[in-house]
Structure formats: C-alpha cells, structure tokens
Amino acid sequence: MVHNLDVSLVCDLPPFMGMAEQEIADLLAQARAVRYPKGKNIFSQGEKAGNFFLLLDGHIQVVKLTQGGEQVVPRYMSPGELFGIARALRLDAYPASAVAAVDCVVLIWPNAIWDDLVGRHPAFATNTYRIIGQRLTETQQQLAELATAKVEQRVANAILKLAKQTGRRTDEGVLIDFPVSRQDISEMTGTTLHTVSRLLSAWEQAGWVRSGRRKITLVEGHKIVLVANGESGGAA
Amino acid sequence: MVHNLDVSLVCDLPPFMGMAEQEIADLLAQARAVRYPKGKNIFSQGEKAGNFFLLLDGHIQVVKLTQGGEQVVPRYMSPGELFGIARALRLDAYPASAVAAVDCVVLIWPNAIWDDLVGRHPAFATNTYRIIGQRLTETQQQLAELATAKVEQRVANAILKLAKQTGRRTDEGVLIDFPVSRQDISEMTGTTLHTVSRLLSAWEQAGWVRSGRRKITLVEGHKIVLVANGESGGAA
DNA sequence: GGGGGATTTTGCGGTTGCGCAACCAGTAGA
DNA sequence: TCTACTGGTTGCGCAACCGCAAAATCCCCC
Structure with a gap:
C-alpha cells in the first residue's frame, strides 16, 4: 500500500522503539499515507473510531468541544506521535477532534488490525501504553495548573x-x-x-x-x- | 493470602467482567487485603510504583500536588474501582496520591505480577484499558469544563x-x-x-x-x- | 494595486471571585 | 461540663479578567 516509505524513516520514532526492522516493515505494509491540507479535519469528536494514525510530518491540533459549544485545545502534536488510538482504550468514538495545524502527512491504519497488532508485537503495545501514560499524566498536570x-x-x-x-x-x-x-x-x-x-x-x-x-x-x-x-x- | 474473600464478592465488578471464576480465584489468591483508616495515605505522588490496588470498601480521594505546592483533587473513587495501576501505563512512579476519605478496605497486588496477569487474562487487560480510557476521557472533560x-x-x-x-x-x-x-x-x-x-x-x-x-x-x-x-x- | 476577510490591538467599564480577617458552631477529648 | 480545635460563615475591599466595541493591520486573492 505504501510504496515510497522506507523503514529507516520511522524506525527511530518512539512508537517503534524495540521493534525489529521486519516487524516495522510489516506494519508499514498495512498502512496508507495521506496528506491533509492545513485546516482540514482528520477526524471529529464523537465520530466512530475506525482508524488510528501516525503523524509523519506537520502539526496537529487536538480540539475538544464542551457541552456549551466552546472549544478547548488540550494539546498539539508533533511528527512521530501516534494519535486517534481510541482502540487502545476500547473507546468506540474519538473523544476529541484532530485538525491539521499545517499541511500534514499521516499514516493511517484500520482499527481492525489493532488487536492482532498488539498481540503480535509486544514492544509496540508497551510503547503505546507508555505514550498514553505520558499523555494522561500531562493532562492531569494541565488540569492542576488550570485550577491553581x-x-x-x-x-x-x-x-x-x-x-x-x-x-x-x-x-x-x-x-x-x-x-x-x-x-x-x-x-x-x-x-x-x-x-x-x-x-x-x-x-x-x-x-x-x-x-x-x-x-x-x-x-x-x-x-x-x-x-x-x-x-x-x-x-x- | 486472602482467606476470607470469596469470588462472589468481586466477580461482578467491572475489572473482572468476562473472566472465569477460576481466573478470578487465581487472582484473589495473589492479593492481600488491607484496611486503611480514614485520612491515611495509601500511596503518595512521586513514590515508586510497587503495587496496584482494588478498592473493596470505602472512598478514596485522588490528590495531585502542583508545582506551586497547592492541592488539586481530580477525582474520588468508589468501591470496585482499580487504582494505582501505574504499571499498565509503564509509569515508574505514581502520578498522584491516594488518600482514604473514610475507612477503606483495599486489595493489593505487587506490580511484579502485572505483565504475567494481563498476558494470561486478556479479559482483564481489556477491562483495565477500558477503565483507563474512561478516566482519560473524563479528565479531558474536566479540563474543558474548568477552562470554560x-x-x-x-x-x-x-x-x-x-x-x-x-x-x-x-x-x-x-x-x-x-x-x-x-x-x-x-x-x-x-x-x-x-x-x-x-x-x-x-x-x-x-x-x-x-x-x-x-x-x-x-x-x-x-x-x-x-x-x-x-x-x-x-x-x- | 485594490478590495475583503481574518487577526490583532486597545480602551473602557463591569463583574466575578479572591484575599483577608474576624467570628461562629459543632465535635472531640479531658 | 469545660475547653481546644477543626471546619464553616460572612463582610468588605480590591484586583484580575472578561465583554463589548471600535479601530488598526496584515495577508490573500482577484
């Protein structure tokens, strides 16, 4: 599916730490690369989560809508970060929207392969949960800061x-x-x-x-x- | 280790959904039950995470300290909830403190058994990550609310x-x-x-x-x- | 080069909620 | 029963921040 992507481009990214080259190649073979122009919605809050993503290039703004209809931006994301990994936490819908802050290049995998993926590549699973842990910690930190x-x-x-x-x-x-x-x-x-x-x-x-x-x-x-x-x- | 605990007491709790009685019994056999009096710290923010916990009875206050030394309470917990599951997210230290809001009874497992546990009981792993997902969503919700x-x-x-x-x-x-x-x-x-x-x-x-x-x-x-x-x- | 829209700046009240301080009221222990 | 203590209430003044509105810029596109 991805023709012009080389393992060397992604093998040093945190999500793939500790994985063998062959494993990464397998993973890449199941992805498709998509370019999103600046301002484009990659997915929207509440939408059924069907894919997960890796940001290859650009920056993404995470947007959360409140009940009252106001927007909050809990974080920005940089190249090399996984996002939209609702499946990892068994969420059926994306809890926030992802918007391209600039032109972005993104790898997309269908959620259908997630369970098999983490089962087959323990290092990937570990890396993913570490990332989620960091984000949760960061979000709590932000909550505390906002409060005080x-x-x-x-x-x-x-x-x-x-x-x-x-x-x-x-x-x-x-x-x-x-x-x-x-x-x-x-x-x-x-x-x-x-x-x-x-x-x-x-x-x-x-x-x-x-x-x-x-x-x-x-x-x-x-x-x-x-x-x-x-x-x-x-x-x- | 736990003598007076029956599987029937915990088998309906969310963390154990979908697990066989025998699996739960195995799990309980590795736990120890501890009573914490009201006001007692169960673990503290920054402390090396050595155990994970299940609240059997009582209520727990999660306390986060800010840089400035002020306290924030992101959530309270009720019976049946897992907590202190830093290991699930590969965190080395607890990101917040847990304080008994009333007299509490808690089951404690050493983190050492975590990896084996989730490997052997997929339903438990799924349940755990679902819980984390709910908490992350809730925390983000709270962040948005606090902001607006x-x-x-x-x-x-x-x-x-x-x-x-x-x-x-x-x-x-x-x-x-x-x-x-x-x-x-x-x-x-x-x-x-x-x-x-x-x-x-x-x-x-x-x-x-x-x-x-x-x-x-x-x-x-x-x-x-x-x-x-x-x-x-x-x-x- | 000239609109036109988006973004930013700035002024001016008006509230909100904080900070301080004093006082009050239950509760626990002697 | 008395006393110390923790937790709650309340008044008052003030600073911070919001809200609105208008003007000023800048950038993009024609």
Missing part, C-alpha cells in the same frame, strides 16, 4: 510548551514553527483572545517576545519561565 | 458528580455518603473554600441543598443541574 495558576502563568506555560515542542532557532530567538493565533492560545489556557493579546503586547514591550500575525518568537525565554513560575510581577 | 465554565457551574457539577457516584437516598434528599469539606470541593473545582461556602449558603437559602459540617444533601437536584448547565441566575 493565574492566567498570566498559564499563557506563559502554553507558549513555553509550544516552543519546546516545535521551537526552531532563528537569529531573533526561538520561533514557534507553525501558525498559532491568539485565539488558539486562549483555547489552550481557558481565557479570552483579548487577554492573551494584552499579555503578549506587554511582553513584547518588555522585549521578551516578538510576535505578529499567527507567529510568536521567544526572545528571552528565561523571562517567560519566570512568569510561568509566578516569580515575576509581569511586564509593568 | 464559571465557578458556580463547576461547583454544581462537582456536587452532582459526587452525589451520582456515592449518593444515598435519605428522607431529606440525596446525601453524599462520605465527609466532604468546603476545602475538598474547592480543590476539585479550582476555587477557594470561601467561594464554595458562599455558593452552598445561597443554595441552602433557596432550599436546594442542606449542608453541614462535611456533609451535603441534595434536596432539589434538578435545580442544581440547572446551575451546572448555566441556565440559572443562581440563588439571588
């Missing part, structure tokens, strides 16, 4: 997380490597785009960041770390 | 959840069956005990709840549901 930290800290943390995940060094500083709007950040931190805008403006005044249309560059990351830890009075 | 709903709604939701989980009908209404302080509820909802107290007072004025020292009774649950959905102006 103030807006300023949460926004700082969100930006730092994005920069760490996807940061690319430029001559100005660390650039977040895909378009993030104020709205996006507000949905990550449970606030409004206005407040995010004001905070970023203040930090830009102070020379800690440079930001523009869907673009944020960390200039003085350590200052933002201070804000995230609540050890700074903000940029007054 | 206002304090009033969050407190109402927390109380409803507790009542649904552990509610006992009395002649006054539905009583939450273990001691919950204002502080506890504030830690579940990311607010202060003051605000919780004010809200409960208001609802008591309105006749929707009756509450006292570590005790809450829902009198008019439907009113609280309205508050939780943001369809009520509160008790003005």
